[in-house]
Amino acid sequence: MSNNNNQTSIFRRFFQGLLNPFKANWTESIHFVIIAVGIVVSGYWAYHTFDILSQKEVAEANLAKTNSDLEKAQLELKELRAKIDGTISSDISIDVEQHTLSNNKIGLIISVTVKNNGTQDIDMTWEKTPLKVYKLAYKEDLIANKGVQTPYLYRSLKTENEEDNVSINNLYLFVGAQKSLSFFVEVEANNLYYIAFESKVDASTKNNLDQHGKTGVWLSSKYVFAKANII
Structure with missing residues (x-):
């Protein structure tokens, strides 16, 4: 029983020692916490924005290729129709x-x-x-x-x-x-x-x-x- 009380007392003193600097200057601590959160949010936003831009470039490239393939298909269809209908010259x-x-x-x-x-x-x-x-x-x-x-x-x-x-x-x-x-x-x-x-x-x-x-x-x-x- 005595050993458990001693362990509890040790952990309590450890956390108190860890929190004492923040208690001594809680305003500055909060400031650093806010900065840290801002850095994390900014990093996430930058990553998310980069991912969107990458997806946009890929989408634009795919769209250009699709349009090119469509124009090629239309030209081939026109040539095929001309062959089917025949030309008179x-x-x-x-x-x-x-x-x-x-x-x-x-x-x-x-x-x-x-x-x-x-x-x-x-x-x-x-x-x-x-x-x-x-x-x-x-x-x-x-x-x-x-x-x-x-x-x-x-x-x-x-x-x-x-x-x-x-x-x-x-x-x-x-x-x-x-x-x-x-x-x-x-x-x-x-x-x-x-x-x-x-x-x-x-x-x-x-x-x-x-x-x-x-x-x-x-x-x-x-x-x-x-x-x-x-x-």
Whole structure:
């Protein structure tokens, strides 16, 4: 019993000795306690703020990557739709040879080359002929039509009196196909001419264009000056 009382007395004296400095100057002690608590709170706040900023940077990086992936996916989807829907495209070029005729006029041999470089077949159509050759009057940058000729695209020419020349009113091109169309017209020498090849688009293309409020034709053109005394 005596031993327990002695131990209790020792602990009591120890705690009293530990608390005596604080009792002697309790105001300063409280000040240090407040500073210590402030340091702990500030440390926690700094850690918490740093963690939030780190999370923000990670979130912004993830958002940028997501947007980039989304743009890439949209582009791939657009390309896929274009492949599914197909593209309609062609190259149309006009070449002209000039020859002096026996009547001192100029013969124009006009070659129109059409190539289907799209992903769908092309069906060009026209009423009588796709080609018009305009004789022009001109002054500086102004031109005016003085007359027009409409040479036909022939499939066959008559060999007997009861036959007729057979002209073509359409051109069908498979994907990757190329065709050359030949025309001939007699013109006067020393004059400027405007050659225009024009045909209608097929019904499917027309419907697609109509849905977007647009109209479309196949068109290519070229200016030619018919020269006299061609060798």
